[in-house]
Amino acid sequence: MQKKMKNEEFDHYIQSQFADEAITPPQQIEGAIFEAMAKNSRRKKLGVIGTGILVLGALAYGVNGTMNTTRVVTETPPVAVPVAAPVAMPVTLEVLDQEEQPIQKQEVHDDVLPAAAASASIVLEDSDAVENARPDNLEAVASRSVQPVVSNSQELPAILHETDSEVWVMPATVRVKE
């Protein structure tokens, strides 16, 4: 016997029929699921370890880079001081020692003191000239100030050169105020 039934009633009837549905799955599914999960877990752990190694490597590289940069910065004053100080002093002292001797033409060669020669090639003609020149020289020395070495750390990788002896050399530009 057929009778009209509202959609909602029929839906409810169907829903109630399937409310406690249960079918036992095959045994092997459980094994496959937990095996897949264990594999995922192992992969995850390996991923974490790999990421850790990468992070440590990046950190070590970063620290190393920072140390190199720091060394360059701290080495800058020693580079500047010896270049500026001997520029005039050795020349002047040598001239003082040779007061009684005939003054010979002295010239600072580029290959001896390259930085000094570039900025101050001092030529002395005679002792009078030396006497007269002394205050000037001293004044010149005194008036000289060391220009700080300009170091651009951003350009550092580009200007570093490796020599055969595995010593890293940084070409430096030194400006001495005249």
Next chain:
Amino acid sequence: MEAADIHIIERCKKGDSNAQRQVYARYSSMMFAVAIRYTNARVDAEDVMQEAWIKVFRHIKSFSEHNSFEGWLRRIVVNTAITHYRRNQKHQFQLDIEEVHATPNDFEAFKEIDFTKDELAKAIAQLPKGYGMVFKLYVIDGFKHKEIAEQLGIDLNTSKSQLSRARRYLQDVLHAMSQRAKKE
């Protein structure tokens, strides 16, 4: 939810494999039944089942104890089955808005509802794929048309149309089954 269930779920959240196996033992039959209902094939159901359980344990931390755990599991297996269905979908749904309005509101059914669950499941399994998906989602699992449309990637009216067709189709199937039973 009982305190014991909450405790097991908490252990699962910490990755305790013993707790995971307990949860599996308790709910796997329900999950497998849902998977079979949506796939109509044991092999496919096994795939859906496996994929769904991996999702369950991977996302169990997002489960809130204030909700029904069984409902949450059911949603996961249904969504996994839908993904599986869409992946294997050979044909698209056809939109027929006119039929939505043409479908009567009342369903011709049988007063003597003496079909067993297996018979009903067989009848539902005979529904064309598109109809069947919408019918199962709407009637059995309580999805709204909007959710069905989103999940299946179809229009809202298509979902309504498919449901109406499914009801009519199921009516015919059940009627035929009833006639056959009477003859026997």
